[in-house]
Amino acid sequence: MNRRISIMRRLRPAVMLAVIMALMPAIGRGDGCLDCHATWEEGAKAPSKLIKFDVHFKAGLGCSDCHGGNPNADDMDVVRKTKGFKGVPKPAEIPQFCASCHSDPVYMVKHNPSLPTDQLEKYKTSVHGMRLFEKGDGKVANCVSCHSVHNIESPLTPTSTVNIQNVPKTCAKCHADTSYMKEYGIPTNQYEEYQKSVHGIALLVNKDNGAPACNSCHGNHGATPPGVTSLGAVCGLCHALVADNFAKSPHKKAFDEAGFPECETCHSNHFVQKPQLNWVGTSDSSLCVRCHAANDGTRGFAVADSIHMALSHLNNAYNRAVGEIDQADQKGMMVTDERFALNDVKQAIIQGANEVHFFDATVVTKTAQDGSAAADKIYNSGQKKISDYYFRRKGLGIATLLITILVIALYFKIRTLEKN
Amino acid sequence: MIEQKLEPKRVGKGLYTWVDERLKIATLVEYMSHKVVPKHRGSIWYYFGGATLFFFVVQVVTGILLLLYYRPGADSGYESVKFIISEVSFGWLIRAIHSWSANLMILAAFIHMFSVFFTHAYRNPREMTWVSGVLLLGLGLMFGFSGYLLPWNELSFFATRVGTGMAGALPFVGKFLMTVMRGGDDVTGATIGRFFGLHVAILPGLFAVLLSFHLFFIQRQGMSEPLEWEKGAAGPRKYYPFFPNFLMRELLIWLIMLNILAVLAVVFPDGIGVVHWPLGQKADPFAPPPPVIRPEWYFMFAFQALKFMPAHLLSVEGELIGIGVMSLGGLLWMLVPFLARKNMEGQKPILINAFGWVVVIFIITMTIIGYILK
Numbered sequence A: 001m002n003r004r005i006s007i008m009r010r011l012r013p014a015v016m017l018a019v020i021m022a023l024m025p026a027i028g029r030g031d032g033c034l035d036c037h038a039t040w041e042e043g044a045k046a047p048s049k050l051i052k053f054d055v056h057f058k059a060g061l062g063c064s065d066c067h068g069g070n071p072n073a074d075d076m077d078v079v080r081k082t083k084g085f086k087g088v089p090k091p092a093e094i095p096q097f098c099a100s101c102h103s104d105p106v107y108m109v110k111h112n113p114s115l116p117t118d119q120l121e122k123y124k125t126s127v128h129g130m131r132l133f134e135k136g137d138g139k140v141a142n143c144v145s146c147h148s149v150h151n152i153e154s155p156l157t158p159t160s161t162v163n164i165q166n167v168p169k170t171c172a173k174c175h176a177d178t179s180y181m182k183e184y185g186i187p188t189n190q191y192e193e194y195q196k197s198v199h200g201i202a203l204l205v206n207k208d209n210g211a212p213a214c215n216s217c218h219g220n221h222g223a224t225p226p227g228v229t230s231l232g233a234v235c236g237l238c239h240a241l242v243a244d245n246f247a248k249s250p251h252k253k254a255f256d257e258a259g260f261p262e263c264e265t266c267h268s269n270h271f272v273q274k275p276q277l278n279w280v281g282t283s284d285s286s287l288c289v290r291c292h293a294a295n296d297g298t299r300g301f302a303v304a305d306s307i308h309m310a311l312s313h314l315n316n317a318y319n320r321a322v323g324e325i326d327q328a329d330q331k332g333m334m335v336t337d338e339r340f341a342l343n344d345v346k347q348a349i350i351q352g353a354n355e356v357h358f359f360d361a362t363v364v365t366k367t368a369q370d371g372s373a374a375a376d377k378i379y380n381s382g383q384k385k386i387s388d389y390y391f392r393r394k395g396l397g398i399a400t401l402l403i404t405i406l407v408i409a410l411y412f413k414i415r416t417l418e419k420n
Numbered sequence B: 001m002i003e004q005k006l007e008p009k010r011v012g013k014g015l016y017t018w019v020d021e022r023l024k025i026a027t028l029v030e031y032m033s034h035k036v037v038p039k040h041r042g043s044i045w046y047y048f049g050g051a052t053l054f055f056f057v058v059q060v061v062t063g064i065l066l067l068l069y070y071r072p073g074a075d076s077g078y079e080s081v082k083f084i085i086s087e088v089s090f091g092w093l094i095r096a097i098h099s100w101s102a103n104l105m106i107l108a109a110f111i112h113m114f115s116v117f118f119t120h121a122y123r124n125p126r127e128m129t130w131v132s133g134v135l136l137l138g139l140g141l142m143f144g145f146s147g148y149l150l151p152w153n154e155l156s157f158f159a160t161r162v163g164t165g166m167a168g169a170l171p172f173v174g175k176f177l178m179t180v181m182r183g184g185d186d187v188t189g190a191t192i193g194r195f196f197g198l199h200v201a202i203l204p205g206l207f208a209v210l211l212s213f214h215l216f217f218i219q220r221q222g223m224s225e226p227l228e229w230e231k232g233a234a235g236p237r238k239y240y241p242f243f244p245n246f247l248m249r250e251l252l253i254w255l256i257m258l259n260i261l262a263v264l265a266v267v268f269p270d271g272i273g274v275v276h277w278p279l280g281q282k283a284d285p286f287a288p289p290p291p292v293i294r295p296e297w298y299f300m301f302a303f304q305a306l307k308f309m310p311a312h313l314l315s316v317e318g319e320l321i322g323i324g325v326m327s328l329g330g331l332l333w334m335l336v337p338f339l340a341r342k343n344m345e346g347q348k349p350i351l352i353n354a355f356g357w358v359v360v361i362f363i364i365t366m367t368i369i370g371y372i373l374k
Helices: A002-029 A032-037 A042-053 A063-067 A076-081 A091-102 A105-111 A119-125 A127-135 A143-147 A167-175 A178-184 A190-196 A198-205 A214-218 A231-236 A240-248 A250-258 A262-267 A300-330 A336-358 A361-419 B008-023 B026-034 B043-067 B077-086 B091-118 B127-149 B154-167 B174-182 B189-221 B242-267 B297-308 B318-334 B350-372
Strands: B036-039 B238-241
Touching (some): A032 A042, A091 A143, A119 A127, A250 A262, A300 A361, B036 B043, B043 B091, B043 B189, B077 B091, B127 B154, B127 B189, B127 B297, B297 B318
């Protein structure tokens, strides 16, 4: 017993040392700033509440790493007098404040080597940056306006304000605020329109993160609205084939000369809708008649009409084939090959829609004719399946009738036989 | 010269005489003309053997027709079945009849077997007829199992993988048996080759031999009379001639079966409910298995019973015990005529009937549970 107590006594310093070493990281993570701020009034308390979600805090950075000062000082006056104390930056100071680390490649490579270090340079070229630095406009967006403050999260985190799913809302925080944006004279309905657009529905409703958010077209740190000359290039980032076709079309030169923004002229900007067949053509609802008329001295009106006819024919052929195949399918006929072949027609429809941007009727007509021929073949096959179905039913009816007659005849024969 | 009139009766008689001179069939015809079939309230059960035979003949005919276009192999099995049902004239009908007839054959065979069991028609001297019949049902089930894989679609592939995997659970011979069945470690094109050979050559050969014995026994021994007659129950015993009365009745049943088969094959070419065989997607060994893998309905009771077995029972694998118990049950079932000999002698066969009902209830319950539980 005594021997055991003696061993325990000898081990006591070692145990205490081990406990202190184990607690060291926790002690290190403790920040005097947070201890005090947690006890202050609501506004000053906020950072201590939010910071636990912050990507910097999680990476081991403390308050003093950004704000300077001595985190272990008990008195705020002492803290303020500490060399390197930055305190709370003014809006105009924030980009530089963040850039002190984020523009330092040597520093950033140690923490997040994949992160670019040109955000400040880009920001300076943006509308936000120019207004902030050149006009001293503190209302424009700076780093914390989008990334939030003290609870900054990686853009990959779903709850981050700059996660692609949240970007439209983050931008809308200012851009949809009519009173806040009043002095800038720009519309505030972008978010409303975007939500109803194909892009907005794809991103926000269908949760397709491949769909564009605001920054996909406008940039993020170098946020700039695409101009007349750059709009085609911006849309062409995703719609490369269409942009390429448009560049080869007669409209390219005409739009450039007239100063029309390329894609936006027909498709609008934030309120981009799924293209409809009647957009191209010569009816009142078509977009072509906004510029072209029957006797305007150009071929535009006739070309629009031809393209519309070709695409209408293709669409009708496709719908007719689908209807026939569906009907055959409902009757239990095997239509897997026909369904597979329909993909070629769908492809022709997509190709035709892309080729509209050539604004050359011969190109679209050729594609539409090929697609229509394929659709007609499928329709005929579906029709044959349906007639096969009725042939089967008729055959069954006749066969069943004959067998039934035979059964009845045999029954009476047996009765007669057994009666005798 | 007086020209002789060519009358059908005279032609028939002439032909008969010609054949009789060579094969001496007169004695056989004499024998057949005296053959009689007992007439009683359970006579209806006599027709299920004939119905099974009818469906088997349909299987042979449609199977041969399918064979004209079917190409076994992982690269051709699915494609050839698709070709049969979409391109070949009436190919869809032949496949539908083959599939429906296969299921109806098993159903008719089950009904036939249980009717024989509960009427105790297996008793002396018909023990060998019973044994050959049970073996024929076993071969019929093997026909179903081997034929199921041949379209090489998603369902058949995974069901065969599960089925052959169960054989692999057997002690000592399991691994060997599974490898022989699969032609390797997994179900591949080699498995189709084996199953195809089994389905169109080995099984038909064995089946033909056993069926010949089975029919020969029936013809020699005649239809079994009710147990009550043997025990001297009151009332006159009635019979009717096998030819033409019974044969014509049998023909009537066959025609009705043919009608049912035609309607089912045309209206539901891909089957319906739990009895269905849509071609679906081609088998892809790397694709995830379908959420529900179910065997054919006639294997469902065994499949479900094995699923209910615990992982281990007294340190022995539960599945192994399940297979062992069911194999033993099958063996007992086949040997019933020998085991029930005493039970048949003048007493009511209560024990045997109870055994039969336990088997019937077990099969029905497990099958229903198998389809209810996902």
